[in-house]
Amino acid sequence: MLKVSFFFFLRCGFRNLNQREKKTSKGRGRERKMGWIGETMDSIRSLQIRQVLNQAVSLGMIVTSALIIWKGLMCITGSESPVVVVLSGSMEPGFKRGDILFLHMSKDPIRAGEIVVFNVDGREIPIVHRVIKVHERQDTGEVDVLTKGDNNFGDDRLLYAHGQLWLQKHHIMGRAVGFLPYVGWVTIIMTEKPIIKYVLIGALGLLVITSKE
Amino acid sequence: MHSFLYRANAVLTFSVMVLAALCAMASFSDYLNVPSPNAYLKVVNINWLQKQPNGNDEVSLKLDISADLQSLFTWNTKQVFVFVAAEYATSQNALNQVSLWDGIIPSREHAKFTIQTNNKYRFIDQGSNLRGKDFNLTLHWHVMPKTGKMFVDKIVITGYRLPETYI
Numbered sequence: 347m348l349k350v351s352f353f354f355f356l357r358c359g360f361r362n363l364n365q366r367e368k369k370t371s372k373g374r375g376r377e378r379k380m381g382w383i384g385e386t387m388d389s390i391r392s393l394q395i396r397q398v399l400n401q402a403v404s405l406g407m408i409v410t411s412a413l414i415i416w417k418g419l420m421c422i423t424g425s426e427s428p429v430v431v432v433l434s435g436s437m438e439p440g441f442k443r444g445d446i447l448f449l450h451m452s453k454d455p456i457r458a459g460e461i462v463v464f465n466v467d468g469r470e471i472p473i474v475h476r477v478i479k480v481h482e483r484q485d486t487g488e489v490d491v492l493t494k495g496d497n498n499f500g501d502d503r504l505l506y507a508h509g510q511l512w513l514q515k516h517h518i519m520g521r522a523v524g525f526l527p528y529v530g531w532v533t534i535i536m537t538e539k540p541i542i543k544y545v546l547i548g549a550l551g552l553l554v555i556t557s558k559e
Numbered sequence: 560m561h562s563f564l565y566r567a568n569a570v571l572t573f574s575v576m577v578l579a580a581l582c583a584m585a586s587f588s589d590y591l592n593v594p595s596p597n598a599y600l601k602v603v604n605i606n607w608l609q610k611q612p613n614g615n616d617e618v619s620l621k622l623d624i625s626a627d628l629q630s631l632f633t634w635n636t637k638q639v640f641v642f643v644a645a646e647y648a649t650s651q652n653a654l655n656q657v658s659l660w661d662g663i664i665p666s667r668e669h670a671k672f673t674i675q676t677n678n679k680y681r682f683i684d685q686g687s688n689l690r691g692k693d694f695n696l697t698l699h700w701h702v703m704p705k706t707g708k709m710f711v712d713k714i715v716i717t718g719y720r721l722p723e724t725y726i
Contacts, residue, residue: 478658
């Protein structure tokens with residue numbers, strides 16, 4: 347079964363990038379001595395209110411711009427989670443664990459062969475599999491869809507809720523349109539080793555707060 | 560001058576940007592490839608056509624599939640997923656797509672193939688409309704890239720017909 351997690355940490359990633367860019371431009375021509383802790387304490391002590399406000403505003407800008415990018419992607423793609431990480435190998439060799447997929451949710455009807463992300467009632471983690479059968483009603487336009495993982499032997503009826511034979515439109519969250527290998531490992535590592543996440547976030551926060559203008 | 564951290568930061572940022580640009584260019588280069596695939600599909604035999612106890616018709620058939628998909632491969636292609644689906648309309652359903660066979664083509668060398676096979680997935684209708692039904696066979700392909708945008712297309716071959724009676 348190919349599970350995916352929402353790409354929450356993409357926000358984090360963007361934040362990091364933004365910061366890096368800021369850092370590199372800010373840091374030019376500024377002499378910095380080593381001696382981390384002492385310097386940090388000094389800089390905290392010597393902060394003026396104006397500086398504090400400045401830092402707070404720039405931190406706010408970084409966070410909100412990341413949020414804007416994420417929400418903007420949601421609007422453009424029409425999908426609740428425009429980017430997902432592949433967590434298992436049921437679509438191998440096409441998609442491996444740690445790859446990321448870009449989703450798109452359009453009004454176009456679902457057709458066989460498309461790779462869709464769907465939610466099953468009673469399952470928390472959405473699944474990415476390929477559509478192998480489609481039955482579209484004449485009068486209402488409703489669809490019955492059956493999916494299967496490329497690397498799985500049988501179809502997905504065993505994964506669906508008990509007694510469920512078909513997926514309907516409302517189960518489907520989006521279809522995969524783009525692919526980027528390996529990038530999702532960042533998320534997987536952070537989810538499985540939360541301590542790394544906290545250390546990273548803490549260090550970045552400290553850097554933002556203590557960086558001098 | 561700049562501390563080690565700033566240098567590391569700059570190098571990392573720059574390399575990530577270059578990598579992103581390369582990925583975008585690789586994906587974009589796929590648009591320069593104009594593929595000319597061809598396919599030949601034939602129903603060799605209808606093994607049987609029956610009504611299941613729950614009232615749905617099911618058919619078993621033997622297919623002859625040959626295709627040349629070599630032109631789909633570019634340097635950014637990881638694999639091509641290919642499948643054959645039966646497509647038909649009934650009074651109840653405007654469109655039925657039933658996958659009959661699929662395969663993964665890992666490289667250009669394997670992209671020209673001929674195969675004779677029974678349907679890999681069950682061909683079951685929603686209802687009992689399969690007797691005397693006209694249907695299309697469609698060869699779909701899904702080009703999965705090493706990075707970037709995925710491409711899909713198909714070849715539709717019309718004019719197949721199921722038998723008038725259960726066999």
